Amino acid sequence: MQQHWYTGPLASFDTETTGVDVENDRIVSAALVVQLAPGAPTRTTTWLADPGVPIPDGARAVHGITDERVRAHGRPAGTVVAEVASALAAEARAGHPVVVMNAPYDLTLLDRELRRHHGLTLAAGPAADGLVVLDPRVLDKHVDRYRKGRRTLTDLCAHYGVELAGAHEAAADATAALALTRRIGARYPAALGGLTALELHLRQAVWHAAQARGLQSWFDRSGTPERVDLSWPLRPARCGCGRRLEPGHGCEAAA
Template structure:
């Protein structure tokens, strides 16, 4: 019997100028659709209109000059990306993103910046359903030691990356493969509805964030609170939520 894991699924990832989803800009993005009819992929290279810091360029390999010379105007690219995401959400096709709250927050803020309707405004409801392999992993095995970057989850779940991670299309493929591996290791995931999984992830992320914040408070660390909202941050924290690996992905 076919289940949601058989598709369609829409993977989403961005590469950015930094780790602040409220203030930084999208430099590249990828959408990868998977389903019964195979895989379809779209990618965008964007001229963000600001300098790309050397630290970010060293991660994803896109320099300011390259983006300026070859990138699309952000308004056009954002309109195309958001149209695809909005269509998926309207059809209740799950959007799959690693650390989804970063990517969904940054595209919504970018749409606002360029005077375009956000995805939430077009839908008239919260962005759902979303599947986030990072949040799923934390909820499924919260006590497992070690880092949980995308590369770490690839190693843990036996996923071989198809290319260099921190490239949007490669990251999306890896994220979809990790999700598939998670359903094989935890078949109970497939038995749950997408709506149930979405709400469960919301609870799991909030629980994780509150635990992290209590630990940081005990250790006397200031300005490092983890955002408790998922899959979209609506209010910028004093120290804004960042990617799971603390670098542009």
């Protein structure tokens, strides 16, 4: 009997942070959940980081993590982000696809934290070697593109009948995103089931770009100045001049 990607081993990654700016905000907590098959027990690893900056009231209202808690029980952010990157690398070496809801947010923020604390990048580090990402937000938009309504994790779990207990807690969100991704694959086997996880990873980059272009067109028509990044699953770093940071960039702002 053929095993589809959604019936095999999956990992799932999520973070809680100081805000939504991937370039400047910091990781406060993170979780990695691994499940070898649907219905099998999960193995969960969690991290609590002292981000080194105050946690804004708005972020604290979402995830409930206080400055006092991270100072008393969190570990240095540099230590945490290095361990998280190593854990993702281990899942890549094991051949486990990693579910990341709205991947360009969590993975880009992790990349910037690695740059900030270690001068390393997620794109060129060990986690990039074989890391296959499954993003339920992109998958859902592809298979049911004309459905109206929001597509947050809470909304998607409600739509697909997946339990989300303790929203905005990293382990709970990662667990729900993993179950959600399995549910999407099982519901749309014709569209998704015949592909390998690696093929899906590559196609999601194309699907996300198309979805982002559609959103940008809507913003443009409505007069909204917001710009949508087409990159998936990781947004490229940019220097002060706005261009991508690449070898040989040669811009004084990158110095």
